[in-house]
Amino acid sequence: xxxxxxxxxxxxxxxxxxxxxxxxxxxxxxxxxxxxxxxxxxxxxxxxxxxxxxxxxxxxxxxxxxxxxxxxxxxxxxxxxxxxxxxxxxxxxxxxxxxxxxxxxxxxxxxxxxxxxxxxxxxxxxxxxxxxxxxxxxxxxxxxxxxxxxxxxxxxxxxxxxxxxxxxxxxxxxxxxxxxxxxxxxxxxxxxxxxxxxxxxxxxxxxxxxxxxxxxxxxxxxxxxxxxxxxxxxxxxxxxxxxxxxxxxxxxxxxxxxxxxxxxxxxxxxxxxxxxxxxxxxxxxxxxxxxxxxxxxxxxxxxxxxxxxxxxxxxxxxxxxxxxxxxxxxxxxxxxxxxxxxxxxxxxxxxxxxxxxxxxxxxxxxxxxxxxxxxxxxxxxxxxxxxxxxxxxxxxxxxxxxxxxxxxxxxxxxxxxxxxxxxxxxxxxxxxxxxxxxxxxx
Amino acid sequence: xxxxxxxxxxxxxxxxxxxxxxxxxxxxxxxxxxxxxxxxxxxxxxxxxxxxxxxxxxxxxxxxxxxxxxxxxxxxxxxxxxxxxxxxxxxxxxxxxxxxxxxxxxxxxxxxxxxxxxxxxxxxxxxxxxxxxxxxxxxxxxxxxxxxxxxxxxxxxxxxxxxxxxxxxxxxxxxxxxxxxxxxxxxxxxxxxxxxxxxxxxxxxxxxxxxxxxxxxxxxxxxxxxxxxxxxxxxxxxxxxxxxxxxxxxxxxxxxxxxxxxxxxxxxxxxxxxxxxxxxxxxxxxxxxxxxxxxxxxxxxxxxxxxxxxxxxxxxxxxxxxxxxxxxxxxxxxxxxxxxxxxxxx
Numbered sequence: 001x002x003x004x005x006x007x008x009x010x011x012x013x014x015x016x017x018x019x020x021x022x023x024x025x026x027x028x029x030x031x032x033x034x035x036x037x038x039x040x041x042x043x044x045x046x047x048x049x050x051x052x053x054x055x056x057x058x059x060x061x062x063x064x065x066x067x068x069x070x071x072x073x074x075x076x077x078x079x080x081x082x083x084x085x086x087x088x089x090x091x092x093x094x095x096x097x098x099x100x101x102x103x104x105x106x107x108x109x110x111x112x113x114x115x116x117x118x119x120x121x122x123x124x125x126x127x128x129x130x131x132x133x134x135x136x137x138x139x140x141x142x143x144x145x146x147x148x149x150x151x152x153x154x155x156x157x158x159x160x161x162x163x164x165x166x167x168x169x170x171x172x173x174x175x176x177x178x179x180x181x182x183x184x185x186x187x188x189x190x191x192x193x194x195x196x197x198x199x200x201x202x203x204x205x206x207x208x209x210x211x212x213x214x215x216x217x218x219x220x221x222x223x224x225x226x227x228x229x230x231x232x233x234x235x236x237x238x239x240x241x242x243x244x245x246x247x248x249x250x251x252x253x254x255x256x257x258x259x260x261x262x263x264x265x266x267x268x269x270x271x272x273x274x275x276x277x278x279x280x281x282x283x284x285x286x287x288x289x290x291x292x293x294x295x296x297x298x299x300x301x302x303x304x305x306x307x308x309x310x311x312x313x314x315x316x317x318x319x320x321x322x323x324x325x326x327x328x329x330x331x332x333x334x335x336x337x338x339x340x341x342x343x344x345x346x347x348x349x350x351x352x353x354x355x356x357x358x359x360x361x362x363x364x365x366x367x368x369x370x371x372x373x374x375x376x377x378x379x380x381x382x383x384x385x386x387x388x389x390x391x392x393x394x395x396x397x398x399x400x401x402x403x404x405x406x407x408x409x410x411x412x413x414x415x416x417x418x419x420x421x422x423x424x425x426x427x428x429x430x431x432x433x434x435x436x437x438x439x440x441x442x
Numbered sequence: 443x444x445x446x447x448x449x450x451x452x453x454x455x456x457x458x459x460x461x462x463x464x465x466x467x468x469x470x471x472x473x474x475x476x477x478x479x480x481x482x483x484x485x486x487x488x489x490x491x492x493x494x495x496x497x498x499x500x501x502x503x504x505x506x507x508x509x510x511x512x513x514x515x516x517x518x519x520x521x522x523x524x525x526x527x528x529x530x531x532x533x534x535x536x537x538x539x540x541x542x543x544x545x546x547x548x549x550x551x552x553x554x555x556x557x558x559x560x561x562x563x564x565x566x567x568x569x570x571x572x573x574x575x576x577x578x579x580x581x582x583x584x585x586x587x588x589x590x591x592x593x594x595x596x597x598x599x600x601x602x603x604x605x606x607x608x609x610x611x612x613x614x615x616x617x618x619x620x621x622x623x624x625x626x627x628x629x630x631x632x633x634x635x636x637x638x639x640x641x642x643x644x645x646x647x648x649x650x651x652x653x654x655x656x657x658x659x660x661x662x663x664x665x666x667x668x669x670x671x672x673x674x675x676x677x678x679x680x681x682x683x684x685x686x687x688x689x690x691x692x693x694x695x696x697x698x699x700x701x702x703x704x705x706x707x708x709x710x711x712x713x714x715x716x717x718x719x720x721x722x723x724x725x726x727x728x729x730x731x732x733x734x735x736x737x738x739x740x741x742x743x744x745x746x747x748x749x750x751x752x753x754x755x756x757x758x759x760x761x762x763x764x765x766x767x768x769x770x771x772x773x774x775x776x777x778x779x780x781x782x783x784x785x786x787x788x
Contacts, residue, residue, distance in 0.1 A: 062546075063546050063547070065499070066499070066542055066543075066545055066546030067542070067543075067546055069499050069502055069542055070538065070539045070542035070543065070546075071539075072506075073502060073505070073506055073535060073538060073539075073542075074535050074539065076506055076509065076510060077509060077531055077532075077535050078532075078535075080509065080513055080520045080523070080524040081524050081527060081528045081531060081532060082524075082528070083524075084520045084521045084522075084523075084524030084525045085521060087513055087517070087520035087521075087524060088517045088518060088520045088521045088524075089517070090513075090517075091513045091514055091516075091517030091520055091738060092517050092738050092739060092742060093742070095510075095513060095514030095515075095517070095738065095742055095746060096514070096742065096745050096746060096749060098510050098513070098514065099510055099511060099514045099746055099749055099750075100749050100753070101510075102503060102506050102507045102510050102511075103749070103753035103756065103757065105503055105506070106500070106503045106507065106753075106757055106760075107756060107757065107760060109499040109500050109502075109503050110500055110757075110760045110761060110763075110764050111760065112499070113496040113497055113499060113500060113764060113768075114496070114763065114764060114767055116496065117495075117496045117767075117768070118767065134760070166739065169739045169741050169742055170741060171741055171742050171745045172745070397524065397525050397528060398525060398589075398591040398593075399525055399526075399528045399529075401528055401529050402528065404529070405528060405529070405532045408532065408533070408536055409532070409535075409536065412536050412539045412540075415543065416539065416543055419543055419546075419547050420546070420547070423546070423547045
């Protein structure tokens with residue numbers, strides 16, 4: 001028995017929770033790397049600025065992680081509460097990475113607690129830095145394991161179904177499913193990329209606001225350089241994702257690219273608008289580009305939506321999500337590359353306010369790209385919760401109280417969201433770097 | 443041993459761990475708010491700052507571990523419990539969210555506002571109430587199958603004396619556990635004032651704990667005779683538990699050896715908790731779900747157990763390190779260490 005209303009509200013509540021959680025989760029996975037780099041550079045060069053960078057980033061990080069713990073616990077439980085039928089099946093096949101994710105997070109939480117409360121407790125700073133290694137590893141592996149579960153939802157394997165029973169389950173084969181390599185690497189690389197640009201935004205903002213302190217320049221240089229590396233990596237992995245989709249989830253790729261008829265030399269459609277009878281208007285078409293994206297060959301045949309029945313096609317608005325994600329990603333590569341070249345060639349304009357403003361927006365833009373990417377991934381899998389096996393509606397709860405829960409949880413997220421922004425701004429406004437440096441040198 | 447039994451033992455052990463450390467956490471929040479209310483401010487708040495702030499996230503993972511593990515080992519539990527527990531567990535998650543926000547915004551930030559401290563304290567009592575409902579439901583009689591889907595009868599649940607006696611036990615025992623632990627911790631921190639106050643709280647809550655525990659036995663006899671009979675077969679476990687209880691109370695009364703008093707308390711709850719667990723066997727949910735028919739396939743069970751052993755090999759040394767730094771390190775506990783004020787906001 002499918003309870004339509006419960007399905008509807010379960011989807012909204014999951015969307016709201018994940019959209020909120022992914023902000024903190026992405027920051028949580030990405031930032032430890034930067035704290036580590038800064039502290040390491042600081043110790044090696046005996047440069048107090050980098051040490052302070054690490055300390056100040058850690059303070060902010062502690063708060064985002066705390067919120068991430070709350071939202072992570074929420075989504076962890078909501079999966080079973082809202083999608084009990086799905087979790088019953090998933091539990092049989094893909095519980096292993098889910099279980100390992102808790103271990104990874106356990107590991108991260110323990111060492112983060114220790115790291116946070118042991119500044120100045122070691123004479124040898126390297127020992128303190130070592131405590132951060134398990135934090136970074138735990139955070140990254142949390143992302144790896146949980147994304148593995150998501151990859152499984154896109155390309156389930158490692159089991160057989162006989163008379164409605166699951167047989168021959170192989171948990172390892174389920175983990176290493178076709179979607180896993182590209183999805184996991186894309187998630188981890190973009191988490192580092194996003195963390196880089198968010199930290200760059202903060203430094204750029206201080207500089208726009210008139211601070212001439214070398215501290216911010218060091219921060220900006222470090223974050224944008226590393227950001228450039230990971231944004232290029234994300235682009236390359238993104239290309240592999242396209243090839244994965246063409247082979248295993250062609251309807252997702254076709255819907256995202258508005259590719260209606262199976263054809264060779266398929267063009268890539270950017271932007272545009274769809275009329276009621278699925279005619280594309282005002283779009284930018286790059287000839288043969290979709291064939292290249294899908295198979296690395298301009299004359300390759302790309303499967304179109306005509307090969308699928310109406311009720312197995314995802315909503316076509318995911319095209320815009322794709323455009324937003326790719327557009328922002330490309331823009332950020334260009335901005336970071338110009339900055340990097342500009343520093344080496346001493347171009348004046350990269351110190352101009354206009355360019356700094358561009359950098360200020362890089363962090364928020366990158367977060368929008370992350371959100372679009374996840375929406376593209378999740379909406380693009382519809383109507384399936386487990387691709388080809390179970391439809392989303394079949395996985396949902398039959399409970400009648402989902403709407404009430406939606407309001408309560410939304411309230412919680414509003415409080416957490418506003419609270420974290422207020423606390424973070426207050427924390428750093430009250431204690432600018434100039435003051436902290438002066439106090440330390442007394 | 444059956445894989446089913448290994449699975450449920452692992453989960454039950456983590457649940458026990460969660461019950462103990464979460465009780466300390468929840469109770470401390472309550473005592474903190476209470477002492478703020480009676481203007482005995484800051485006697486307990488220092489301890490909360492020094493002990494709870496670094497470990498609350500770890501506490502939380504114990505819970506996550508339990509519910510992820512139960513879906514892994516017993517996927518059918520997701521179907522029965524997931525469908526019916528939306529409201530009580532949903533509310534528990536929101537209460538946990540409020541507590542997380544308190545740690546994030548108040549203790550990492552600056553002095554918490556008064557009303558927030560009260561809210562934080564109140565969640566400490568509401569959480570065990572909402573979480574313990576799961577145990578009540580597991581006794582059966584509150585869930586019926588309608589159109590092949592389990593439905594929770596709220597009216598029956600909230601009018602059942604069993605529900606309320608379990609809620610009462612969860613609250614009294616959490617206050618008791620928390621007070622005993624904090625007495626020991628404050629004593630180690632050389633904070634005589636706090637230690638005396640908490641010792642008093644511990645003694646106050648000792649007997650209500652025992653009385654509410656007996657109350658459940660009486661209610662269970664009427665509600666689920668099978669379970670009650672199994673419980674009586676394990677009378678010796680509860681007898682040992684009671685002896686441990688007497689030991690703790692005696693030491694507290696004499697005001698000495700708080701460390702041993704706390705160990706005895708852990709023993710008391712361990713025997714009661716496992717005794718209850720064993721007597722619940724083989725049911726996960728009376729009468730619909732046993733650990734045998736809800737169990738996952740063999741391949742998954744074995745890989746989960748291997749992952750668990752490997753994970754534990756990583757986890758135990760790390761937990762030991764955490765405890766060594768924040769529980770057994772004298773200079774840190776006494777607050778003499780420069781960074782013991784937590785993440786300095788300055």
